[in-house]
Amino acid sequence: MVFNTKKTQIERLDPDNIPNHVAIIMDGNGRWAKRRHLPRIAGHKKGMDTVKTITIAASKLGVKVLTLYAFSTENWKRPTDEVNYLMSLPTTFFSNFVPDLIKNNVSVKVMGYVDQLPPATQKAVRDAVEQTKDCTGMVLNFALNYGSRAEITTAVKEIAQEVATGNLAATEINDQTIDQHLMTNFLGDLADPDVLIRSSGEERISNFLLWQIAYSELIFTDTYWPDFTAELFANLIIEYQGRHRRFGGLDPDKKE
Template sequence: MWKFTTSKNSKLNPDEMVLDADNIPCHVAVIMDGNGRWAEQRRLPRSMGHKAGVENINKIVRGASDIGVKYLTLYAFSTENWQRPNDEVSTIMKLLVEYLRKELNNLHKNNVKVKTIGDISKLPKPCIEVLQESKVKTENNTGLVLNLALNYGGRADILYAFKNVFADYKKGKLNAEDVENLTEKDFSDYTYTAGIPDPDIIIRPSGEQRLSNFLLWQCAYSEFWYSNVMWPDFTVEYLYKAIYDYQNRDRRFGKVK
């Protein structure tokens, strides 16, 4: 059982697993990894693993929202995932459509705002349509922002930002001096995550310990948390454990305390 305290001076007791309500990460990002291996371990088709992974999203969305996380970014489909077998890619796209069609009203009812990062123009038409519908329906919601990373890559994101800067330069919105004096904050405003704070913590289930081209610009001072549990088995308890560990770390951002 998890307990919560609102005292900024409270010491977290490992035996009680107390979460400090005043130190909840604003932005949690998750690499949803391990669906295929989860299925293979059970001698099931990989498609069943992806189905189980999609079905797990709601639990994590609710768990994050309940404790006051403002942004939850889920790495759902990378720019490299197109290299997977066509039937697996097709299954992932169909599951995305099914999930949003089934859960959109519930997400809206719970004040969740749906956003995306990545070049969704390359996705199948049904995916684009349901994503646009989800964004429009929830655009005025003020609760948790569910940020779906689709056809997203960290390197592509940096290149996207560079092209946007150059486009503004060509249009005359920026002059040579503006470009020369461009700050990191300015550059961030040209990325897919413009307006979204950098992730405080990046979580990766499945036992792998790499970023896999995820939020490369944005993760400069993110905390990392890994688990051997596959994504379909990644419960709210694991989410809270990750946040508990985050709260017990010393984040200095290059400074000395």
């Protein structure tokens, strides 16, 4: 679905059907760089510029939570030089972008095993969280050193401990119990994404928010993350608005 102008896109957007929570698997940085005969880190650098563009675009559209898959628990397997560069990005990114985030009333949150990151990376993300804590608009939520299987395993261990200590009966465990022990629990009713977007043409979930996306709409685009634009993001939101979410029930209009 392609539109010629920003005006056309905005006119087609339904302001009453903007997804509250958008999650994005930012994929394709390395392939973007390879096609241009550049080192992979050049793709990651350009990808950070795209994060800024899409963050502001999402905020202006009225998205309440934007969760970005920045670094997975499996990404440590990449070459050491690339991992080291990725770990250095938050310092540069936040030092330049925090003023714009505050200007746009966007708060930063981070979920994942942050305590396993290098000290300088930990400081950069925690400083950004602290500096934007009074912002009351959109939440920019980074999944950093995050993996959904690890998240669920940790949640199960915590629940098992509560049962073992007598603070929780096994029969009392339900969906809400698990929700409360996942890393998205701070988002409350907004914890589950309305739509999950993946760039670069790959069509898999890659261990991202496996519990939370049970009823999310999934949208895959061939565009590499560094080539993402505000216009493309608007197009994908329009595609989302054309979906009919039934959450396992019947379409109230069609009754089928």
